[in-house]
Amino acid sequence: MIELKDISKTYGTNQALKPLTHEFSREKTTALIGPSGCGKSTLLRLVMGLIQPSSGQVQLDGQTIENWTETRRKMGYVVQDGGLFPHMNAAENASVMAQHLGWSADRIEKRLADLCALTRFPQDGLGRFPVELSGGQRQRVSLMRALMLEPQVLLLDEPLAALDPMVRSQLQSDLKDVFQQLKQTVIFVTHDMGEAGYLGDELILLNDGQVVQKGRLEDFTERPADDFVKAFLYAQRSLVAL
Amino acid sequence: MKRVTLLLFSLLLACQVLAQSKELTIASKKFPESSILGEIAKRALEAKGFDVVHRQEIGATSIVWQALKSGDIDIYPEYTGTVSEEILKHAGPMTDQEISDALKEYGVGMSKQLGFDDTYALVMRKEQADQLGIKTISDLKTHSDLKIELSHEFLKRKDGWEPLSAKYGLNFPNVTGIDHGIAYTALTSKALDITDAYSTDAQIGQFNLTVLKDDLGFFPKYRAVYLYRTSIPKEAVDALNSIGGTIDEGHMIAMNVDEAKTKDVEHAAGLYFAKSPGDVRAPANRMWPNIGKWTLQHLELVGASLLLAILVGLPLGIVASRRGLLSQFILGFTGMVQTIPSLALLTLLVAVPFLGLSPYTAILALFLYSLLPIVRNTAVGIQSIPISIRESAEALGLEPGARLVKIYLPMASRTILAGIKTSCVINIGTATLAALIGQGGLGDPIVAGLAVNDMPTVLQGAIPAAVLALLAGWAFDLLDLILIPKGLRLQLDSAG
Numbered sequence: 159m160i161e162l163k164d165i166s167k168t169y170g171t172n173q174a175l176k177p178l179t180h181e182f183s184r185e186k187t188t189a190l191i192g193p194s195g196c197g198k199s200t201l202l203r204l205v206m207g208l209i210q211p212s213s214g215q216v217q218l219d220g221q222t223i224e225n226w227t228e229t230r231r232k233m234g235y236v237v238q239d240g241g242l243f244p245h246m247n248a249a250e251n252a253s254v255m256a257q258h259l260g261w262s263a264d265r266i267e268k269r270l271a272d273l274c275a276l277t278r279f280p281q282d283g284l285g286r287f288p289v290e291l292s293g294g295q296r297q298r299v300s301l302m303r304a305l306m307l308e309p310q311v312l313l314l315d316e317p318l319a320a321l322d323p324m325v326r327s328q329l330q331s332d333l334k335d336v337f338q339q340l341k342q343t344v345i346f347v348t349h350d351m352g353e354a355g356y357l358g359d360e361l362i363l364l365n366d367g368q369v370v371q372k373g374r375l376e377d378f379t380e381r382p383a384d385d386f387v388k389a390f391l392y393a394q395r396s397l398v399a400l
Numbered sequence: 401m402k403r404v405t406l407l408l409f410s411l412l413l414a415c416q417v418l419a420q421s422k423e424l425t426i427a428s429k430k431f432p433e434s435s436i437l438g439e440i441a442k443r444a445l446e447a448k449g450f451d452v453v454h455r456q457e458i459g460a461t462s463i464v465w466q467a468l469k470s471g472d473i474d475i476y477p478e479y480t481g482t483v484s485e486e487i488l489k490h491a492g493p494m495t496d497q498e499i500s501d502a503l504k505e506y507g508v509g510m511s512k513q514l515g516f517d518d519t520y521a522l523v524m525r526k527e528q529a530d531q532l533g534i535k536t537i538s539d540l541k542t543h544s545d546l547k548i549e550l551s552h553e554f555l556k557r558k559d560g561w562e563p564l565s566a567k568y569g570l571n572f573p574n575v576t577g578i579d580h581g582i583a584y585t586a587l588t589s590k591a592l593d594i595t596d597a598y599s600t601d602a603q604i605g606q607f608n609l610t611v612l613k614d615d616l617g618f619f620p621k622y623r624a625v626y627l628y629r630t631s632i633p634k635e636a637v638d639a640l641n642s643i644g645g646t647i648d649e650g651h652m653i654a655m656n657v658d659e660a661k662t663k664d665v666e667h668a669a670g671l672y673f674a675k676s677p678g679d680v681r682a683p684a685n686r687m688w689p690n691i692g693k694w695t696l697q698h699l700e701l702v703g704a705s706l707l708l709a710i711l712v713g714l715p716l717g718i719v720a721s722r723r724g725l726l727s728q729f730i731l732g733f734t735g736m737v738q739t740i741p742s743l744a745l746l747t748l749l750v751a752v753p754f755l756g757l758s759p760y761t762a763i764l765a766l767f768l769y770s771l772l773p774i775v776r777n778t779a780v781g782i783q784s785i786p787i788s789i790r791e792s793a794e795a796l797g798l799e800p801g802a803r804l805v806k807i808y809l810p811m812a813s814r815t816i817l818a819g820i821k822t823s824c825v826i827n828i829g830t831a832t833l834a835a836l837i838g839q840g841g842l843g844d845p846i847v848a849g850l851a852v853n854d855m856p857t858v859l860q861g862a863i864p865a866a867v868l869a870l871l872a873g874w875a876f877d878l879l880d881l882i883l884i885p886k887g888l889r890l891q892l893d894s895a896g
Contacts, residue, residue, distance in 0.1 A: 206795050230797035241792030245810045245885035254806065255796050287887035289894050303796070313795075 159184050160205060160311060160343055165214030167200050167367075174200045176367045177214060182311075187337050187344040189358030191351060193390070197367040198347045202315050205345065206235055218311075231255065234304030236314040240296040242288040242303075248295075249284040252302040259307075273302040276339065278332055294325040301336070312337075314346035318353065330356055351375070351394040363387060423451040424636060427464050427473040430457045431580060432659045432668070433518065433600060433652065437477035439669035440647075441626055441640060448639045456665065460553050461486050469506050474629050475640065479518055479622035483510070485559040493620060503627070509637065511626040512644025516600065516652045519622045520554065522612045523597045525587065529610040536615040537568050544571050546593040549578040549586065554596040559620055561596075567618050582837070585847065589836050591750060598622075600649060602656035624652075647672065663690065687860060690845070695864055698841035701759070701831045705766030706824055713771050713823075714816070717778020718804065731779065734772040742769070742833050750837055762834035762841075769830055770823035777819025781812025814884050814892070821876035828869045832861065842868070 160182040167175040175197040182188050182205075190198040203209045205216055207226040215222050223229045242251050250257075252273065253266045261269075274281045279298040288296055297317055304312060317333070318326045334357055337344050348354050354361050355375030363370045363378065371383040382388045424445055428438035435456045442452045455473065458464050465487055467473045484494040488502050500510050522537055524546075529535070532543060540546070554560045555577050565572070578586060583595040584603045597604060597611070604611060624647070626640045651672070659668035663686050716734070720727040737745075745765050755761040785808055793803045809816070835843030845861035881889075 203791075206791075208791055208794060227797050227799055230795055233795070235792065235795035237788045237792055239788055241786075241788040243789065243793075243807055243811070243887075244891045245813075245887040247887065255798070258798060258802060258806070287890050289887065289891040300792075303792075 159219055160345075161217040161220070162201075162205070163214050163217065165204055165211045165216065167197075167204060167209065168212040173367050175204070178369060179214075180362070180369075182343050182345055184343050185341045186359045187346070187357055189354035189361045190345065190347045190364065191349065191354045191361055192364035192370075193349065196364040198364050199315055200367075201364070202313055202345065202347050205311075206230065206233065206313055231259075231307055232310045234301075234307075234309040234312045236297070236300045236304045236312075236317045238316040238319050240288070240293075240300040242296055242300055244288050247285050247287050248279070248291065248299045248302075251288070251299055252284075252306055254303065256306050269306060270302070273305055276305070276336055277301050292325075293321050294329055297321070297329060298332075301333075305336075305340075309342065311343045311345070312340065314344070316347050316349070319348070333357060351378075351391060363390065365390075423453050424475060424632060425473045426452060426454045427458045427467055427476045428454070428456050429460065429464055429476070431598070432602070432665065433598065433656055434477050435665045436652075436655050436659060436669050437514070437624060437626075438475075439665050440643060440672050441475055441477065443669065443673060444639045444643055445636055448635050450633075450636060450639075468508060468627060468629065471629060471631075474632050475626055475636075477514075477624060478510075478627045479624055480513070481519065481559060481620035481622035483625075483627070485620060486557060489558065504630070507630050509628050509630045511628065511637070511640040514624040514626075514643055515645045515647045516649040517621055517623050518598045518600045518652070519614075519619045520559070521597050521599045521614070521619070522594055523587070523604060523609045524594045524612065525590075526608045526610040528593060529612075534610075534612065536613040537564075537570075537618070538615050540570055540594070540612070541568065544573065546572075547574075547591075548572050548594040549576050549583060549592040550596045551580040551583065552577040553580075559618075564618050567616055585836065589847075591747065591837070600652045600656055602653065602660040605653065605657065606660060662686070691842075691860055691864055694840060694842045694844050694861060695868065697839070697844075698828070698831055698834075698865070698868065701762055701766060701834050701839065701841050702824065702827045705763045705831075706770055706820070706827055708763070708767045709770030709774055709823055710820060712767075713774030713819075714778055716771070717775040717816070717819075718782065720775055720779040721782035723783075727779065731776060734775045737768045738772045742830055743836070745769075746833060746837055759834075759839050761837055762831070762839040766827050766831055766834075770827050773819040773822040773826070774816070775819075777815045777822075778812065781815030781819075782808050784815070785811050810885050811888065814880070814888060817876065817880055817883060821873065824872050824876065825869050828865060828872060832865055 162178055162180045162182075164177045164179055165175070166173065166177040178201070190201055192198050200209070204211050207216070207223065207230065217223065218229060218232070242248075243254070246254065249270055252270060253261075256266050256269065270284065271281065273279070274284070277298040279295065279302060283291065283295060288299070291299065300317070304314075318329055321329065330353060337357065346357065348357075351361075359374070360372065361375060361378065362372050365386055371378060371387050378387060378391060382391060426438045426442055426445075428434040438454050438456065442454045445452045458467065458473075458476075461478075461482055464473070464476045464478075468476060480494075480496070480499060483499055483503070484490045488494070488499070490502070494502070496510070496513070503510055522540075524534065534540065534543060550561055555575070561575065564570070578592070578595065580596075583592070583597075584601075584607060586592045587595055587609070588607050597609070599611060603609065626643075628637065628640060655668045655671050658671055659665055662668065716730050720730040740748075742765065745768065746761065749755050749761045749765055752761075755764065789807070789811070793807045798806065831841050832843030832846050834841045835847040842861040842865045845857045846865075
């Protein structure tokens with residue numbers, strides 16, 4: 159379980175994230191949503207310790223995080239374009255940490271096979287380099303890499319933003335399966351309300367570094383907190399029909 | 401009893417065989433005239449049926465004298481002044497008879513004088529001497545600002561610099577040592593103004609130098625002779641004495657000039673035996689061995705400096721890849737070094753104590769020039785890694801060192817290798833300047849050829865240097881295939 163305690167982030171005079179307290183509970187998928195520059199990616203980076211908060215703190219299972227390197231090994235992270243290392247093939251990318259930690263070849267091979275099945279990545283593609291993979295496949299490898307050490311928390315920063323609609327829709331349903339099987343804390347960033355509603359148990363809408371509304375998709379469509387929420391929903395044309 | 405007699409007889413026989421096959425060993429000091437005189441003695445002795453080995457360029461007086469005393473060698477050419485002053489440490493002049501008598505206790509004899517007097521002299525560029533109106537050593541008293549470097553031997557000799565400057569009342573603040581062979585190059589390239597020389601040196605004529613007149617008659621007479629062990633056969637002594645009185649100064653300078661031109665001691669010595677110029681065989685074609693030697697020296701200079709630049713440049717580049725003051729300082733410094741003209745940098749470094757005209761100076765200069773491409777490419781290579789990759793590496797929980805080794809350096813490998821390649825190719829060109837401070841390499845024939853406007857000689861250095869640069873370029877292209885990870889190469893191929 160991840161807890162944010164009065165966490166905020168300021169760049170110069172620009173407050174990217176206003177003080178926020180929130181609990182991301184286990185077995186729940188949370189979608190951070192909002193327009194560009196609303197602070198959703200900043201929030202994800204704070205959780206991952208990639209940037210330091212200006213105030214407040216992040217706690218994992220009630221403990222303030224001291225050793226980020228150790229903690230990150232309990233978290234999986236997927237970025238928008240996959241962030242795969244171009245000089246490593248799919249298997250090497252997925253198992254880079256396992257290799258680093260000295261896992262045996264057998265253990266790595268078995269884990270890779272499990273992950274291929276989970277993420278629906280073809281096993282014969284493990285020898286391919288990122289440049290030889292399609293965008294969707296790259297995201298699957300990135301997901302395998304994030305899940306390799308069986309993390310307690312999975313973070314995804316607009317994982318499907320760069321994909322075409324068909325691939326995207328396929329991956330959305332695959333991701334939903336994965337999240338359900340994992341039963342772990344999942345936090346993902348998206349600017350697509352439909353995707354957020356489909357994958358997320360809880361949605362957090364941010365604007366201007368501040369939480370505007372939390373809840374399930376229905377809460378947003380039925381009881382929008384303010385005009386901004388209405389405008390944001392209206393902008394997602396596919397949802398207007400709802 | 402019979403058996404013992406037989407044994408004794410065979411022993412005697414063996415001894416006789418050994419005695420007959422005993423070779424005579426001639427040594428010479430580390431300058432061409434000594435080698436030529438050694439070669440003349442060798443041929444004169446061979447004509448009398450002796451087996452002769454000539455060990456050239458053994459070292460300075462003390463070394464050859466020790467070798468003669470201990471019997472390691474049998475004969476070497478020497479000068480009477482050196483024998484009296486240096487070997488016998490006698491105050492004041494000695495007659496030939498006195499010298500011979502004194503040498504006897506060491507089991508050493510002295511041949512007849514060969515016929516010329518090779519005394520020490522101080523030389524400077526004629527143009528500068530004329531300009532300053534310097535003709536004699538006494539004239540130097542008012543010019544203590546001139547840069548003077550002397551051969552290490554002359555600096556320490558009893559008839560060398562100290563008593564000379566005392567006698568003439570000279571007061572030069574910084575007098576340093578220099579290898580005699582390099583001194584002429586340094587003198588012509590104006591790295592120094594005055595050095596010591598032998599009055600029969602070929603370079604005096606070649607480089608348009610002036611011999612300063614010894615107006616107070618300080619230098620003792622240095623008449624050429626052979627020193628030999630008295631245990632050598634009488635026929636050998638006769639052969640050495642037969643050379644006596646047959647080599648005059650003009651003859652010696654001619655042979656020295658020939659050696660300087662052909663770099664072939666045997667050919668120069670051959671002039672002595674020739675009745676007419678046609679009798680001398682053509683000079684040995686030393687072009688290929690020389691090019692080989694220069695190339696090897698060149699590769700040593702380039703290799704050592706490049707290795708150093710990689711060892712230092714890579715860590716510096718890694719540090720410089722983190723933007724900040726330190727990075728700006730590192731890139732600024734290496735960039736600034738690049739703007740210093742190479743000749744100026746060499747001159748600066750030659751002035752540093754402990755460096756002087758040593759190979760370290762050349763290697764240090766080349767190292768400094770090699771730094772920028774390696775440091776900059778390493779820094780840029782790491783900086784250009786996309787933020788998503790950096791965040792992914794960090795988010796995985798890799799420690800900073802592991803991120804560098806497993807992710808950043810392999811990803812920057814192509815850029816880093818390109819930097820090393822640039823350094824190497826530039827280095828091969830710049831290393832030709834090492835010849836200016838007497839450190840050899842392919843610059844040797846270039847500098848020498850340019851000095852006498854001899855293009856074929858210049859090309860003997862320029863063409864191999866260009867070929868070397870091309871080969872190095874190709875070698876690095878091959879290295880790319882081995883060192884750059886396959887995934888990166890595929891990525892670059894697909895990009896364009």
